[in-house]
Amino acid sequence: xxxxxxxxxxxxxxxxxxxxxxxxxxxxxxxxxxxxxxxxxxxxxxxxxxxxxxxxxxxxxxxxxxxxxxxxxxxxxxxxxxxxxxxxxxxxxxxxxxxxxxxxxxxxxxxxxxxxxxxxxxxxxxxxxxxxxxxxxxxxxxxxxxxxxxxxxxxxxxxxxxxxxxxxxxxxxxxxxxxxxxxxxxxxxxxxxxxxxxxxxxxxxxxxxxxxxxxxxxx
Amino acid sequence: xxxxxxxxxxxxxxxxxxxxxxxxxxxxxxxxxxxxxxxxxxxxxxxxxxxxxxxxxxxxxxxxxxxxxxxxxxxxxxxxxxxxxxxxxxxxxxxxxxxxxxxxxxxxxxxxxxxxxxxxxxxxxxxxxxxxxxxxxxxxxxxxxxxxxxxxxxxxxxxxxxxxxxxxxxxxxxxxxxxxxxxxxxxxxxxxxxxxxxxxxxxxxxxxxxxxxxxxxxxxxxxxxxxxxxxxxxxxxxxxxxxxxxxxxxxxxxxxxxxxxxxxxxxxxxxxxxxxxxxxxxxxxxxxxxxxxxxxxxxxxxxxxxxxxxxxxxxxxxxxxxxxxxxxxxxxxxxxxxxxxxxxxxxxxxxxxxxxxxxxxxxxxxxxxxxxxxxxxxxxxxxxxxxxxxxxxxxxxxxxxxxxxx
Ligand SMILES: Cc1ncc(COP(=O)(O)O)c(C=O)c1O
Numbered sequence: 001x002x003x004x005x006x007x008x009x010x011x012x013x014x015x016x017x018x019x020x021x022x023x024x025x026x027x028x029x030x031x032x033x034x035x036x037x038x039x040x041x042x043x044x045x046x047x048x049x050x051x052x053x054x055x056x057x058x059x060x061x062x063x064x065x066x067x068x069x070x071x072x073x074x075x076x077x078x079x080x081x082x083x084x085x086x087x088x089x090x091x092x093x094x095x096x097x098x099x100x101x102x103x104x105x106x107x108x109x110x111x112x113x114x115x116x117x118x119x120x121x122x123x124x125x126x127x128x129x130x131x132x133x134x135x136x137x138x139x140x141x142x143x144x145x146x147x148x149x150x151x152x153x154x155x156x157x158x159x160x161x162x163x164x165x166x167x168x169x170x171x172x173x174x175x176x177x178x179x180x181x182x183x184x185x186x187x188x189x190x191x192x193x194x195x196x197x198x199x200x201x202x203x204x205x206x207x208x209x210x211x212x213x214x215x216x217x218x219x
Numbered sequence: 220x221x222x223x224x225x226x227x228x229x230x231x232x233x234x235x236x237x238x239x240x241x242x243x244x245x246x247x248x249x250x251x252x253x254x255x256x257x258x259x260x261x262x263x264x265x266x267x268x269x270x271x272x273x274x275x276x277x278x279x280x281x282x283x284x285x286x287x288x289x290x291x292x293x294x295x296x297x298x299x300x301x302x303x304x305x306x307x308x309x310x311x312x313x314x315x316x317x318x319x320x321x322x323x324x325x326x327x328x329x330x331x332x333x334x335x336x337x338x339x340x341x342x343x344x345x346x347x348x349x350x351x352x353x354x355x356x357x358x359x360x361x362x363x364x365x366x367x368x369x370x371x372x373x374x375x376x377x378x379x380x381x382x383x384x385x386x387x388x389x390x391x392x393x394x395x396x397x398x399x400x401x402x403x404x405x406x407x408x409x410x411x412x413x414x415x416x417x418x419x420x421x422x423x424x425x426x427x428x429x430x431x432x433x434x435x436x437x438x439x440x441x442x443x444x445x446x447x448x449x450x451x452x453x454x455x456x457x458x459x460x461x462x463x464x465x466x467x468x469x470x471x472x473x474x475x476x477x478x479x480x481x482x483x484x485x486x487x488x489x490x491x492x493x494x495x496x497x498x499x500x501x502x503x504x505x506x507x508x509x510x511x512x513x514x515x516x517x518x519x520x521x522x523x524x525x526x527x528x529x530x531x532x533x534x535x536x537x538x539x540x541x542x543x544x545x546x547x548x549x550x551x552x553x554x555x556x557x558x559x560x561x562x563x564x565x566x567x568x569x570x571x572x573x574x575x576x577x578x579x580x581x582x583x584x585x586x587x588x589x590x591x592x593x594x595x596x597x598x599x600x601x602x603x604x605x606x607x608x609x610x611x612x613x614x615x616x617x618x619x620x621x622x623x624x625x
Contacts, residue, residue, distance in 0.1 A: 047565050048569055051573075055573035058621070062624075069562075069624045
């Protein structure tokens, strides 16, 4: 039964390309459907899949074929679990892709292969620089310290942290960006995060995910 | 064996052997289930549909006449094929199963009568008797084979005593190819006043059968196991017996005339052939019989058994294999039923199929025997007129490869 379920999905996909697999997918579907209705599935489909597979294996390695034949049910369970595991992981990766633009932030992503992996293990394709403007006594800014640290840790992107309440040089830098900050935040305030590559900014207390998205979109 | 040249010519008559499957050659070893068909059979059947696709026996026009003549000719061919005394002794049926059921329904069984069968009957020669036993209180006796799976004449003599109306036996078994000593059995049965029916589904197509020499009362066969069309069979019955039998299916073509409350039946065989018939089928069947006769049934029997000898000897040298049936291959005709230790029979068949080698796996409709012996099933290779030694070699080398999995 479990083999039928897996077969249905696999042949369903292969069936897009070949009529032969479409037939098998149909059969597997019938089998699964019957099982759901608590009727016996008598097509011997699982036995056919098994023996066909062994017959193919036999051509390459009789030893491996024998091992597979003897342990087929254990192996099919292992493969089934791996199959569903990888399906779940794929779903998770697709979610990441939708949210962060990479299925696996920080490493190679098949859905977005252009994302390059830097030596620092950065988020796929981040090349831009980021600044966080803050005030030494600003409570919102202090709350952001662990959040920013986590984001830096997970993405490898570093924020240049510039204090502006006591440091005039930094304050002048802040004012250079005031036009963009006003545009994006509606007013001037801190903490403020600025992406130097796009001149986009973001103000106030943010979550880890919001910061990551900001990095991905503006890096 | 059939000489190579002739074998080549025979093979060229079977389109599927040259066409193969997806262009790859096939080895067809499932002849006990259905044989392949030569182009001659198909041509004759096409001719019916193309040239005279009409009724036999009813219509007086040219097409009707053409069909009537050809069906009569087909009946004559089948009568000759079985050695029947009269053409009217040949009743066309759909298959062996229908022929056996005709007898089980039409012979006037009474409560207390008995039917004797062997212990390895096809369901088609078992269920009708079980049904009769339930419905009409007819006793069903089974004669068990001896240790070498041969028919046990002593046990049979014990079973065939008083009250046995019919002895119904598989002539050649589809399980192991064994042919029972029909002559002796029939002689003993007749001495006890019992009628005998032989299930000839696997015999008439593979060996010489002469119903008169056998002195058998009823004989059933299927066309699709003897190069003929699917859904076509024959019941032979001794004319005096057929005359007395009531048909179990009635309707058009079985009556001379009818009023609102009565009818007069036709004579055999028409009274058993209700409704319009498979005319193309009967013509195809007769053509198949002619084809077999042209090659010669003795030659076919020898060819199959020699191939079987070649296969059986080598098969038993493969580790873990065992053959079902009598030890002597001479007794097993053209059938090799076997198992490989540690391997499921269906798995073996599927793996062979991957190499386009077609065999049958399972219990081959002889469930009762397998259940009695606690064997889940077996792989069966059954041979025919067109099988070659090269095919046997390929089959054996594949089986040897598969056996390594066990
Ligand atoms: C010995 C025997 N009897 C009867 C039958 C039933 O034949 P059919 O299905 O053609 O009626 C078979 C077919 O496999 C057979 O092998």
